[in-house]
Amino acid sequence: MSLRFRQLQAFHAIVEIGTVTGAAEQLGISQPGISNLLAQLERQTRLKLFERSKGRLVPTPEAGVLYQEVDTVVRGLDHVGQAVLDLQNKQAGQLQVASPHALSFGLMxxxxxxxxxxxxxxxISFQSQYSTKIQEWVMSGLFEIGVCEMPLTYDAFDARIIHVETLLAIPQDSPLARHDVLTPQLLENEPFIVMGPDHLTHRRTREAFSNAGVAWRTRVHTHLFKNVLSFVQEGMGVGIIDPFSLNFDFEGGFVTRPFQPTVLMDFAVITSKARPLSALGKQFHETLLAELQTYAASARG
Structure with missing residues (x-):
């Protein structure tokens, strides 16, 4: 099957934007041109890729799978185009960094x-994504440096591991604030806002309660620490949160306390074993490691 890049680029733009009009504007081609490229792709793949709903194109499950593969290809060519422009404009270099969402709202x-x-x-090219995708990006060369949560899926990286201690965020007016340290016993049946069940903090918190023989009540499941903190600020429960999200939230409405036993998060700063870092990449790599080291559990005593 011979798929043309322009077809994949049109498909990618429609998924990202949701309308043919928006995709056409982004790519600088006509709406009929976009529609024709999509029709060609559906005909060649023999897949229905979109359903129409209230004027928008909704990707089918098959489109969702295809998008995961196409995303890396399309973004890769975008990076090539940017590199050519940088060379033409004699730019001093391009910093290419990707990090998980927890670091992207303030620290990075x-x-x-x-x-x-x-x-x-x-x-500067900076993206935030889930850790598995960041690993794919660094391995494929789309980004020089990545920060991701452990574990590492591939044996393709030079990695520096940093263990970070989480804190428990509680509503500002909670009676729990009178305690200097909070334990499973003090939090029995207290509603928790939690990351998904596959997340490391979820597993380690569940284990802490299980080992203490205490009931753990989870009320809200979400996928971003920033969301966890927002629910805490609304008074819906307490949550284990990384220090990056806590340090760069200035809205208030919560206080933090250490949780015992300590729930650690394991981060890795990764670069590809297959490619040496650029001079600019080396300089930022050192800067990044020094900054993250201030958050390491050992540095905080």
Whole structure:
């Protein structure tokens, strides 16, 4: 089967934007052109890729699977195009970094901005994603440096592991705030806002309650620490949260306490074994490691 890149690019744009009009504007081609490319792709693959709903194109399950494969290809060519522009404009280099969402709302933008102050001609490519996708991006060369949660899925990285201690966030007016340290016994049947059951913090918190012989009540399941904290701020329960999300939230409405036994998160700063880092990448890699080390459990005593 010979699929053309333009067909995949049109499909990718429609999934991301949701309308043919928006996809056409993004790619700079006509709406009929986009529709024709999509029709060609569906005909060649013999798959129905979209359903129409209230003026939008809703991807079918088959489209969702295809998108996961196409996403890396399309973004990869975008990076190639950006690299060509950088060379044409004699840019000083491109910083290519990816991190999980927990680091993307405060720490990484501030760190990159500080790093860029003395490098005004540096171009920056930064994305936040789930850790498995970040590993794929670094392995394929789309990004030089990645920060991800353990475990590592591939044996393709040079990795520096950093263990970070989480804290328990509780509503500001909660009676639990009178305690200096909170334990499973003190939190029996207290409603918890939690990450999904596959997340490391979920498993380790569940284990702590099980070992203590105490009932653990989970009320809300979500997929971002920022969401966990938002529910805590609304008074819906308590939540185990990473220090990055806590340090860069300025809305208030919560307090934190250590949780015992300690629930650690294991992060890795990864680079590809197959490709040496650029000079710019090496400099940022050192800066990033030094910053993350201040959050390490050992550094916090």
């Amino acid at each position: 933008p501030k760190l990159i901005a500080r790093f860029a102050q003395e490098r005004p001609d540096m171009s």
